[in-house]
Amino acid sequence: MGFRPDLFHKYKHLGLIDVHNHDADYYAEKGSIAIWERYHIDKTVLFGSISEPAAMVSDKRSWKAYTKYPEKFYPFFSGFSMYDEGALAVVKEKLEKGYYGVGETVAASTYSPLTSKLQWKAQHPMDGNLPAIYELCAQYKVPILLHIDPPFGEPIDRLKEALRAFPDTKFIFAHANVYNPPERMENLLSRHTNLYIDFFAGFTVYDPNNQYALESYIPLIRNYSERFFLSTDSATARNLNYEKAINAMYEVIDLCEDEAIGEQIARRNFLEIIEAQPATRTQIDLIERNALEYDMKAMNKRMANELIIANKLDER
Numbered sequence: 001m002g003f004r005p006d007l008f009h010k011y012k013h014l015g016l017i018d019v020h021n022h023d024a025d026y027y028a029e030k031g032s033i034a035i036w037e038r039y040h041i042d043k044t045v046l047f048g049s050i051s052e053p054a055a056m057v058s059d060k061r062s063w064k065a066y067t068k069y070p071e072k073f074y075p076f077f078s079g080f081s082m083y084d085e086g087a088l089a090v091v092k093e094k095l096e097k098g099y100y101g102v103g104e105t106v107a108a109s110t111y112s113p114l115t116s117k118l119q120w121k122a123q124h125p126m127d128g129n130l131p132a133i134y135e136l137c138a139q140y141k142v143p144i145l146l147h148i149d150p151p152f153g154e155p156i157d158r159l160k161e162a163l164r165a166f167p168d169t170k171f172i173f174a175h176a177n178v179y180n181p182p183e184r185m186e187n188l189l190s191r192h193t194n195l196y197i198d199f200f201a202g203f204t205v206y207d208p209n210n211q212y213a214l215e216s217y218i219p220l221i222r223n224y225s226e227r228f229f230l231s232t233d234s235a236t237a238r239n240l241n242y243e244k245a246i247n248a249m250y251e252v253i254d255l256c257e258d259e260a261i262g263e264q265i266a267r268r269n270f271l272e273i274i275e276a277q278p279a280t281r282t283q284i285d286l287i288e289r290n291a292l293e294y295d296m297k298a299m300n301k302r303m304a305n306e307l308i309i310a311n312k313l314d315e316r
């Protein structure tokens with residue numbers, strides 16, 4: 001496979017969601033929104049720096065971006081210490097405020113030159129504050145996006161432990177196809193129904209370090225289509241840019257040769273997780289204090305956020 005410009009047009013009706021993007025600190029300078037619009041990315045899960053103190057600034061920026069473009073972004077956050085117990089209050093506060101998920105969180109990293117040195121990375125997926133955070137994720141019905149490298153050995157054994165111990169938590173394995181063959185992903189997917197896959201197509205198609213053909217993942221994606229998402233990871237790989245990273249996402253959809261599966265992995269799977277998140281106590285209090293009219297029963301977190309943003313309650 002390779003670059004297929006015809007696919008941008010062929011699949012523009014899908015309204016692609018990029019579930020893994022680090023542009024929070026510079027999307028404006030980079031002109032990211034215009035690029036995404038050109039290639040028909042409808043929404044983006046946004047964060048910036050991850051698992052280090054700088055992420056606290058990025059988290060504020062991802063929220064700010066969301067209040068400016070509520071139709072474009074789903075803000076996530078990653079700025080919390082891994083070992084200080086006080087960090088749990090930070091996580092809870094962010095979830096209450098209206099963030100849609102935790103991550104990207106470094107749950108283990110040995111080989112990645114970018115993530116292995118981060119101050120707030122965990123040693124393995126059951127380390128430090130992570131178990132308590134999984135519990136909060138279940139409570140708030142938000143997913144957690146985990147970076148885990150290497151994708152085998154102890155880090156994966158401990159991921160399995162987490163998947164078993166927190167069956168109500170939705171775990172998203174970040175760029176799970178990076179240095180990871182479909183057989184190993186199948187092993188996890190077949191045993192753990194609360195595991196979801198962030199498929200970073202641009203890496204598989206363009207990075208010279210990749211060893212596994214895009215085609216080799218397609219049967220797996222078709223078999224577990226309700227648990228796959230697509231992402232650009234901000235086009236962070238060798239020989240990659242947004243045009244190619246997004247084109248590779250469409251290549252996956254095209255290779256699946258099934259309209260319904262294409263819709264699932266492009267958009268619907270992720271949308272379902274977002275729309276199932278209930279409004280939080282903090283959101284409801286803010287809305288009630290300002291005497292806004294709303295239908296409590298029908299309102300989820302996303303609708304509450306939109307109401308709060310439209311009325312500029314967030315800025316007070």
Ligand SMILES: [Zn+2]
Pocket residue numbers: 020022104174233
């Ligand atoms: Zn990333």
